[in-house]
Amino acid sequence: xxxxxxETEKFLRNCxxxxxxxxxxxxxxxxxxxxxxxxxxxxxxxxxxVVCHDVFPARYSFLTENGAGEDFEPQSIIAVDIADVKxxxxxxxxxxxxxxxxxxxxxxxxxxxxxxxxxxxATAACEIIYDLAKYMGVTITKHCATCLxxxxxxxxxxxxxxxxxxxxxxxxxEMMRKYDINFARINRYMFDVKSEGRMRxxxxxxxxxxxxxxxxxxxxxxTQDMMKDMGVEIDELEGFAPITIQLETTExxxxxxxxxxxxxxxSFRSANDVNVSEICQSIGxxxxxxxxxxxxxxxxxxxxxxxxxxxxxxxx
Amino acid sequence: xxxxxxETEKFLRNCxxxxxxxxxxxxxxxxxxxxxxxxxxxxxxxxxxVVCHDVFPARYSFLTENGAGEDFEPQSIIAVDIADVKxxxxxxxxxxxxxxxxxxxxxxxxxxxxxxxxxxxATAACEIIYDLAKYMGVTITKHCATCLxxxxxxxxxxxxxxxxxxxxxxxxxEMMRKYDINFARINRYMFDVKSEGRMRxxxxxxxxxxxxxxxxxxxxxxTQDMMKDMGVEIDELEGFAPITIQLETTExxxxxxxxxxxxxxxSFRSANDVNVSEICQSIGxxxxxxxxxxxxxxxxxxxxxxxxxxxxxxxx
Numbered sequence: 001x002x003x004x005x006x007e008t009e010k011f012l013r014n015c016x017x018x019x020x021x022x023x024x025x026x027x028x029x030x031x032x033x034x035x036x037x038x039x040x041x042x043x044x045x046x047x048x049x050v051v052c053h054d055v056f057p058a059r060y061s062f063l064t065e066n067g068a069g070e071d072f073e074p075q076s077i078i079a080v081d082i083a084d085v086k087x088x089x090x091x092x093x094x095x096x097x098x099x100x101x102x103x104x105x106x107x108x109x110x111x112x113x114x115x116x117x118x119x120x121x122a123t124a125a126c127e128i129i130y131d132l133a134k135y136m137g138v139t140i141t142k143h144c145a146t147c148l149x150x151x152x153x154x155x156x157x158x159x160x161x162x163x164x165x166x167x168x169x170x171x172x173x174e175m176m177r178k179y180d181i182n183f184a185r186i187n188r189y190m191f192d193v194k195s196e197g198r199m200r201x202x203x204x205x206x207x208x209x210x211x212x213x214x215x216x217x218x219x220x221x222x223t224q225d226m227m228k229d230m231g232v233e234i235d236e237l238e239g240f241a242p243i244t245i246q247l248e249t250t251e252x253x254x255x256x257x258x259x260x261x262x263x264x265x266x267s268f269r270s271a272n273d274v275n276v277s278e279i280c281q282s283i284g285x286x287x288x289x290x291x292x293x294x295x296x297x298x299x300x301x302x303x304x305x306x307x308x309x310x311x312x313x314x315x316x
Numbered sequence: 317x318x319x320x321x322x323e324t325e326k327f328l329r330n331c332x333x334x335x336x337x338x339x340x341x342x343x344x345x346x347x348x349x350x351x352x353x354x355x356x357x358x359x360x361x362x363x364x365x366v367v368c369h370d371v372f373p374a375r376y377s378f379l380t381e382n383g384a385g386e387d388f389e390p391q392s393i394i395a396v397d398i399a400d401v402k403x404x405x406x407x408x409x410x411x412x413x414x415x416x417x418x419x420x421x422x423x424x425x426x427x428x429x430x431x432x433x434x435x436x437x438a439t440a441a442c443e444i445i446y447d448l449a450k451y452m453g454v455t456i457t458k459h460c461a462t463c464l465x466x467x468x469x470x471x472x473x474x475x476x477x478x479x480x481x482x483x484x485x486x487x488x489x490e491m492m493r494k495y496d497i498n499f500a501r502i503n504r505y506m507f508d509v510k511s512e513g514r515m516r517x518x519x520x521x522x523x524x525x526x527x528x529x530x531x532x533x534x535x536x537x538x539t540q541d542m543m544k545d546m547g548v549e550i551d552e553l554e555g556f557a558p559i560t561i562q563l564e565t566t567e568x569x570x571x572x573x574x575x576x577x578x579x580x581x582x583s584f585r586s587a588n589d590v591n592v593s594e595i596c597q598s599i600g601x602x603x604x605x606x607x608x609x610x611x612x613x614x615x616x617x618x619x620x621x622x623x624x625x626x627x628x629x630x631x632x
Binding site for chain 2: 160162165167169176195272
């Protein structure tokens, strides 16, 4: 059932011992939403814990450093930024069928929760949570504002992409004026700073990028072996997908990253009008019109072939 | 003399046949400010012309495509985003001593004009011009909003850097709501799209970057010969300087680009607290605390030595 702010407020004010589930391969938005909501629940006197299938990447330690919460048997089950229970990883089995509240901004949300606060026009789950907190009149701490700004900034590519709403800018302005967030440092760590390994890896992109379909499709494939050679972890490649659409001819870019289990995690980006969410849905994934993803369990050549064919169908 | 909005409005409403001077090596802010102000003057029935020592780079053609204005003997001389007449190039000799109005956001502004509207806390000259236009109650066209958004976005690194004001975000929100600007496409062309030559050049950065002073200083030097090898023009390297501070250890990054006359144009970036404007001032340049520049007329090795010594003095 889809619910509004009023219903969501009732739920949050009455919940107890909450677990907040974030999606696997966590990004700035789900981590920001999870830890931001944890702060808000604390203001309401509700203890909570943020969980994730994967370890939170070190670059988000400024959000997670106070800890994800003590261990307890949860009575309230909340999911943030999760369109589908499949994205919970090992938490799907434990909580997948019992989610009481989901706060999400993905149009592809499967409506799996008892109550879903969905705003598909929001830049980020964090944008919804900020407006919810204001609606509820709870105190927003500097740490909470930092979490929510990070989610909005990362999901919008620092206010660069189509999915950026006017509201995202207004919230950023409010956060700068009222909560004195250190936005430049956040953005430096989210968008600019990288390891020497990653910097060298970017140097390889020019060689690695393969163009297909008259240059309309660009693919960069990075295998486990290549990551080992470069001394880079898979999560350090998270912000990399936009690089695949940097050439003017490119309509669709795909970053293929091989996980340790051999499966390719494919991140799609659309430069202009191609809906990559539809392409990904056609091969078992999902996401947004301009940024979507899927996984392919196949060898490199077969995986590439499948991707090229899917994009070719979409372009025709 | 420094003036306020009221004095500036009086000047603009009474000016006639205006020339609007932008700085040499033009960037998004001075081009956006120049062409945005040209639109505003048109609303006031004043004809104007935008001039620049250099040709406006092709990537800004969406701002300049309606033309810079017909040729006439100007009666009103306006400078935008120019802190010092030296930055006018060949227009210094023609107009340097006769500027009637300067609209600028550089704290280092030399107060060379008859009237100067200076807001050193503004993200961009375009931020000032937007607020001025609202103050004056003139119609802001979609093209004007596109110009002014571009200046704010480019000078703030798409709302990423310290110099971003809450007001910049509020203006962006207003522009998206009221003027339907195509911000995602602007940002794609300003920040993401590049030529294959430039993409390959980025691939060289990993090799070219030299670290000094225990990694606190990073220098990337690109000579004319290297540009020729890569098939890239000097103005295509404009948005490149931030790459020099991408490593976590780096406090100061310098991009050295050799002009055709052999002189090195040095763009400084500060990652955190070092004031690079002061460093540049110590060697004849200027700018902002986090982004500044200077030129050095020397061979590559001597120029580098001078830069390293200047940064070392600042770090001590």
